[in-house]
Amino acid sequence: MRDQRSAWWMGIAIGAFTAAVSAADYSVGGADLSISAFGTLGYAISDQPYSYQRFIDDSGTFQRDSLVGLQVDARFNSNIGATIQLKVAPKTSSDSGYEVTVPWAFVSFRPTNDWLIRVGKQRIPFYLYSETVDVGVTYEFARLPTEMYSIITSNDFTGLSIGKTWSLESGEVSLDGYWGMAETDYRYWVRDDIPPFQTPGAIFWAEDITAGGIVLSYRTEQDTYRIGVHRGTGEWKDDRLFVKTFPFVPLAPGIGYYQVNDLLPGPGVPTMPSITGTVVTLGAAIGLGAGFRLVGEFAQSTFEDTDVSQASRRGYVSVLKRAGNWTPYVTYAFLRSPAVERDFYRAVNYNTVPAFVPGATLINASQRIATDMFPIWDQYSVAIGTSYAFSATSKAKAEVLRTRVGQVSSLIDAPSFGNIRNEGITVFSLSYNFVF
């Protein structure tokens, strides 16, 4: 609670400071400085007692969507600039408390009109809205579809990016490449209590990722199309190993268990020190005329040498209609792990050994805990919402979201000794978004 209060006081201080100084640009030591701030005050509540997307349940929360940030852009000359951004938002390494992070801190060099080179901390260009994901004013959705915008916990990397643009009569084509390192926290929800080994709740594992990719975009005045290929290798920070699979240990005809831990008898859990994955992303935002706009994204991720990974297919399609200051929209989004991963999850999660088997309780509980560490999804959502633009710099948004879970979803904190499947969740969200 103290963390939360401190962070919000800091956010208010950032906002007040920026409101006071952002009335004009500044010149310091020959550099032009421009200071801006952004923020979202967002509230979300669901109709279920368990948490969805970390924070949303039937008691309501401001934590899911609220944040505040400050950005300073420095222009040293027409070729060289720098940007730093601070953000106050819920911690990614804990479910309690807020933290101040620096999502952006880079130097940019633009040798000509068509080249842009950036060095430092910046955004991974996964999505159409990667760079502005925290700036709610820049898009109409109350919340960017979580099914799509959850490929990775943190969208920031430290490294190098190079972009080249070609101007055409009809628009422009740009090719952006990046390489760098990222730190991210993965959150797992452990359902069950196994004293003294495990208590239920969220656990966080930190990972170092080295990644690179290229993104090709085509933009006209109304439309944007892009395709990206990204490849990265991750290692747990604390020398943890990645599991390749859980071997099945037969005990008798029709009876056996999955060896999820080397403490259980069996041939041994095959592991690897790192995991390598590839993500292909597609995106398009198309003006349809008469104020209608179609926006859609798709991503497919695959991982090598493991049955336990974040492999998935995900995406969304949304139709928006601008009518004066209002922009209502309808969105369909989906997120699904491959059948191999879902079948393996089901096999391990629901496998039990009879009580007469020595250690049956521990074996059965261990299997369930192991599947809690499966990043696995089978869900789709439909959202109806609208934004209202008070001005170019402030918007209110409201949305009703209905999510349907099939077999399982790692976005849900399942209750102890339970499974969330074939269930629906309705979320109502309201937010105010601003920049100045």
Place this chain on the structure above:
Amino acid sequence: MITKGVQGIVFTLACVAVDSLAAGGVVVIGHTGLGHLDAATLQKIYTGKVIELDGVAVTAINAHAGSELRNRFLRAFLNQDEDRYTAYWTVRRYIGKGASPREMPNSTDVINFVKTTPGAIGYIDETDLQPGLNVLLKPP
């Protein structure tokens, strides 16, 4: 007695004059040494897509947001209004591609800056034109 036809002509001419006053009367000026601009290039300069012309670094200057001069400039040369222009630069800032051009409060400051800064481009009201200023573009 004025015929209906003449009344129609007078009315039409009045509308054209009002329209010219609303959208025109703004001229784009630049440092000596900059050549004449076309509208497409000017648009790219004021949207951050062009930073140099023929090897010369360009510095664009805006009037204050919401000012009448700026509104006329946006309408005449960028075919936009203030809200769209602000929204464009908001996105551009937060994708890390810089802030909108520097703003100056009046034509005198713009003229002084353009005269003394290589590569500077700004816009002023036509009535503020002075001899010796390099006019790069006038409204179509």
